[in-house]
Amino acid sequence: MGLILAQLLTGLANAGALFMVASGLSLIFGVTRIVNFAHGSFYMLGAYVGYSLMQVLPGAVGFWGAILLSGLVVGLIGALVEVIVLRRVYAAPELFQLVATFGVILVVQDLALAIWGPTDLLGPRAPGLRGVVRVMGEPVPQYDLALIAITPVVALALWYLIARTRVGVLVRAATQDREMVAALGVNQRWLFTGTFFLGCALAGLGGALQLPKGGADLLMDFTILAQVFVVVVIGGMGSLPGALLASVLISVLNVFGVSYLPQSTLVLMYVVMVAVLMWRPFGLLGRAEVAGELGQVGAPEEPIRPAGWPIRATVAAALAVLAALPFWGSPFSVVLATDILIFCLFAASLHMLIGLGGLVSFGHAAFWGGGAYVAALLVARLDVPMEVAMLAAPVGAGLAALAVGWIALRASGVYFAMLTLAFAQLLWSLVLQWGAVTGGDDGIVGVWPADWASGNTAYFYLALALSVGGILALRHMAHAPLGYALRAARDAPLRAEATGLHTRRLQLVAFALAGTLAGLAGGLFVFSKGSVFPNELEISRSFDALIVVFLGGVKTLSGGWVGGAVFESAEDLLTRFAFWRLTLGLLIIAVVIVAPEGIVGAARGLARRAGLTRDADPAREDAR
Amino acid sequence: MTPILEVRDLSRHFGAIRAVDGVSFRLAPGEMLALIGPNGAGKSTCFDMLMGQTDPTSGQVLLDGRDISGWPARRVWRAGVGRTFQVTATYGSMRVVENVQTALMSHHRRSFAAWPRFRRLYRDEAMALLEQVGMADQAGRPAAVLAYGDLKRLDLAMALAHGPRLLLMDEPTAGMAPAERAALMELTAGIVARQGMAVLFTEHDMEAVFGHAHRVLVLNRGEIIADGPPEAIRADARVQEVYLGGGAEALAAEARDG
Amino acid sequence: MHRKTVLTGLAGLVAAAALGIAGLPAAAQDGEPIKIGEINHFTRLPAFAEPYRTGIEMAVEEINAEGGVLGRPLEFVFRDDQGEPGEAIRIAEELMTREGTVMLTGAILSNVGLAISSLADRREWVYLASEPLADAMVWSQGNPWTFRLRPSTYMQAAMLAEAAAQTDAVTYATIAPNYAYGKDAVAAFKEVLTELKPEVEFVAEQWPALFGIDAGAEVQALERAKPDAIYNVTFGPDLPKFVREGTTRGLFEGREVFGLLSGEPEYMEPLGDEAPEGWTVTGYPWYDFEGDANAEFVSAYQEFAGESPKNGSLVGYSTAKSVAAAIEKAGSTESDAIRQAFEGLEVAVPAGDITYREIDNQSTLGAWVGTTALRDGGGVMVDWSYKNGADYLPDDETVQELRPSE
Ligand SMILES: Nc1ncnc2c1ncn2[C@@H]1O[C@H](COP(=O)(O)OP(=O)(O)O)[C@@H](O)[C@H]1O
Ligand SMILES: [Mg+2]
Helix, strand or coil: CHHHHHHHHHHHHHHHHHHHHHHHHHHHHHHHCCCCCCHHHHHHHHHHHHHHHHHHCCHHHHHHHHHHHHHHHHHHHHHHHHHHCHHHHCCCCCCCHHHHHHHHHHHHHHHHHHHHCCCCEECCCCCCCCCEEEECCEEEEHHHHHHHHHHHHHHHHHHHHHHHCHHHHHHHHHHHCHHHHHHCCCCHHHHHHHHHHHHHHHHHHHHHHCHHHCEECCCHHHHHHHHHHHHHHHHCCCCHHHHHHHHHHHHHHHHHHHHHCCCCHHHHHHHHHHHHHHHCCCCCCCCCCCCCCCCCCCCCCCCCCCCCHHHHHHHHHHHHHHHCHHHHCCHHHHHHHHHHHHHHHHHHHHHHHHHCCCCCCCCCHHHHHHHHHHHHHHHHHHCCCHHHHHHHHHHHHHHHHHHHHHHHCCCCHHHHHHHHHHHHHHHHHHHHHCHHHHCHHHCEECCCCCHHHCCHHHHHHHHHHHHHHHHHHHHHHHCCHHHHHHHHHHHCHHHHHCCCCCHHHHHHHHHHHHHHHHHHHHHHHHHHHCEECHHHHCHHHHHHHHHHHHHHCCCCCCHHHHHHHHHHHHHHHHCCCCCHHHHHHHHHHHHHHHCCCHHHHHHHHHHHHCCCCCCCCHHHHHHC | CCCCEEEEEEEEEECCEEEEEEEEEEECCCCEEEEECCCCCCHHHHHHHHHCCCCCCEEEEEECCEECCCCCHHHHHHCCEEEECCCCCCCCCCEHHHHHHHHHHHHCCCCCCCCCCHHHCCHHHHHHHHHHCCCHHHCCCEHHHCCHHHHHHHHHHHHCCCCCCEEEEECCCCCCCHHHHHHHHHHHHHHHHHHCCEEEEECCCHHHHHHHCCEEEEEECCEEEEEECHHHHHHCHHHHHHCCCCHHHHHHHHHHHC | CCCCCHHHHHHHHHHHHHHHHHCCCCCCCCCCCEEEEEEECCCCCHHHHHHHHHHHHHHHHHHHHCCCECCECEEEEEEECCCCHHHHHHHHHHHHHHHCEEEEEECCCHHHHHHHHHHHHHHCCCEEECCCCCHHHCCCCCCCCEEECCCCHHHHHHHHHHHHHCCCCCEEEEECCCCHHHHHHHHHHHHHHHHHCCCCEEEEEECCCCCCCCHHHHHHHHHHHCCCEEEECCCCCHHHHHHHHHHHCCCCCCCEEEEEEEECHHHHHHHHHHCCCCCEEEECCHHHCCCCHHHHHHHHHHHHHCCCCCHHHHHHHHHHHHHHHHHHHHCCCCHHHHHHHHCCCEEEECCEEEEECCCCCEECCCEEEEEEEEECCEEEEEEEEEECHHHHCCCHHHHHHHCCCC
């Protein structure tokens, strides 16, 4: 009994920091509709800033002052990021802002490394709260009790701010209906900046508050991000009470999981997440999303047309040059090109899903990594030949996509995105913790191609054929009835249904197809590397693909593979230098600001201005 | 003659709001029936239920005597019902002609085809439909840049793509200039006369209503308060009361302002 | 530091791009440096990778000051793999086919090490896995082309098990990250300890997520089992959290605690004055060496780097020394010659003379086992002794069984 109570208290104490970070993320999403990937970075900054402040501010006053100050400082940094970067891209296609927040992650990682150094910092302990209190004989740290006391205070303050002040009225109004707030004549810009300040301040506060229970290290941004996503999604995006409820739920569940299911804590969290979302696709206290709320904003997409012969000739020539690479390039260039080709296919598959289907998936790595694991498991455990495994990878991933899509497509917009993320994380945690079959962290090693494809050059041709073939097939599909039906379902779902289109089945087909091709890319990947590890299923792999698609340009047909090629090459070049993450992050942010329509979109605009191509339709000009 | 559409005691409640409450009526083939009523009367909700885009709280919709309540929109459409939307719904990322082609492709059950080139499919049929609504000269423009009146006409062309026997038009002339309105209503009346389809339309423009409808239904707060030929409706005291006693003039004015 | 910065590198970037497409491996000529490809997680685990890099740089300076290897200067080409096996594979290809490196070294994370090892086997390149600890590196996934310097998980766990067997503790609880290294470490400890002292009993096993420990809950779960002793494998950011919660809640009071690697400066230093006292740990007590090769290394390193050495510094230094010795012995930079030279290679490193065993390519580098204590506001190891790695490996027959590839 005493133990159970003590465990409950541990869970409640853990919920504190989690709630603060999650409520910040939720708040920002609710008002600005930005999914702030960089929220974990603000949490990390809170920890580092708090640490530094505690070094200079003495005593208990200094300690608590430092915590409050780090909230303030981090909030200001967040507001700065909003003003400098995000404000410029609100009119960009939906969710484009997350590219910018990804750039922020990279920048913060390197800045933190440069400022605070590589060594983990142990958080100072709270003055006067070092001991324990005995609760029914069980030791409970005093600081835990402090956290349990602070969390409701913060939650109440937030509640007061939102329910009882004019600012809160505006925030609530914005959460319900953004247009209305704009119509009320409220300066939406400052409302957004203010929300960012508050959201990031909460993250910073969370980071500083957990110092006495841990410290500051350079990996904590991603560690917390995964957890916070789970909490926000379970609670309901944009719902503060939901964030509170879910952080308590997850924290308490974790504590009991640690004691009674010590091997499966990760899986447990994601199983709960998937279960909740299947039951309530909008989270426990989330609001059903109004259709069209996340509709495409920005300039309308241009109608597509099959490429004319000059472009076809150019592409054919470029492919011929690429195919001849082994004859004129270095041996390494062949390896690099193979990697890029494979990644391009992966990116193109997600791009099809987002571009044609309007379905933003946050968990595409599930199918890339899933395909890789299917192939690797077949080879390593059943001694299946490469040809069969390579076929099984897309089939397995496609079937998985069919199952996941069937469930996830019950929701739409960002909830769909979160459901896909939940499944991807579930798969990742299963692969990680089911070591007997999957090899866990040690992965599956020694999965090399069959003899005929074993040289780097031979494998390059295999990758070239399959990747280019896959990308061309996707492109062909865009110009086929299926592609048009998909865009119809995306542009005007009611109209599509009222002209006989089965929109959900169309989207399911698109999802399965994207999964299949991602699985093919994963199969190619595993034989090119000879091994596969759980990190191919991680969130960051899904993020990579998303970033690439948005950078390439969603409203273009070639954005996927162009973005893939540019990103992968840039990374290959930049990683040779110290502080490359800073450079890459700034580069990404620059692209976001300069070319919110993506690389291909911007290139097209430039070409048009230079008079290189004519407008998509002459009649268009007179309409402006 | 058996009615093409029969609505029996149809209701739809949103929580405490009774958007549509016990509506019954019939529609004969070839008939043009106007459904009028002030904003918020429940007209669009009624259309949504007929088309299968909202499930009724209670009641039935019968098409050719067959109960279609609860069918999804795509199935209702295949049964020969087309609709236009109050807020036009077209595919902004496609050209005008491609919008119509998409509807035709669905009609021919080719929407899952991944091989043929879309551009060549049903192009002539699509052009013929555009010709019908007077949009042929704009076939190559992106739908996203069309003027509002043109969007309405494109919407109509798409609704006509599968040669429906019953056409539902939700405020077909809203937002158009007066001259354009008359033209569109003429056009629709012509198509209806030629193809012999039944039409149910809602409209705030009283000229359109009284000039083209064979019969008028008046809806107020979800309930039908009058049903009869245009002249009778014009004279109906309850209808005038609903429209603040101002008669048809006030009706038209209210529509323009609202 | 000897690193290119982005700015100075930008010029080279263009050249690198051009080279990347068309460049050919530099032909080996007399006087040209002999290049070694070093792949590590410089951005993912900088706290571990940077001291390691400095150790290499110091050794290279020494080697070159003494005339280099085979009369040519030795050069390490450092590349960051972000801790991703897939990246590491590509970089390995680039280093070996474009940079003209003659062999590969590096990796800390075992999964990256295993990926490189598999590639090395396939492409017949020599790979010295300097830091990865996984037993699989040289045993179940072992191959003729992969050698390993650092004492493996099994060896270090065996050292602790030996110490544990001499205490009175009978019931044990373990806590290890839920990841391959953690599992290996617990399995090895159990195996060796049970062999040495059959009456021991393992009463609880805790498996926190790697770098995601819920320390309060873990401590409660361990306390619930009321063990005589605790075997800890958590590391990185998990360790301070575990130590602090455990200390606060009195988990360690009256209990023997055995901590794998917990005595390495990389782990001890962040703990500051909260370092646990009285734990039996493996580690690197650089501060207490006197009058031997270790002491010489420590003072030379402090002069070179301007900071105290970490365990990684020692491993990095020994890596470069091993590579130089192997190439000198091979008399050539051909892969197969280097591989043969590594088999049975004897090298003098600060910790003593080590041998790369012919039977499984594992070096006999050992580790220091001691007890933790506080000194001048920081954790140190006291009563330590150096355990020779050779004494903590299974007998040859077992090793042959564990290593199916040969
Ligand atoms: N999805 C909905 N949820 C709640 N109320 C609705 C919904 N759709 C319509 N209503 C309400 O039903 C009533 C009828 O609306 P509507 O059918 O659009 O009227 P009309 O088309 O006659 O102007 C209105 O009061 C409207 O607010
Ligand atoms: Mg209406």
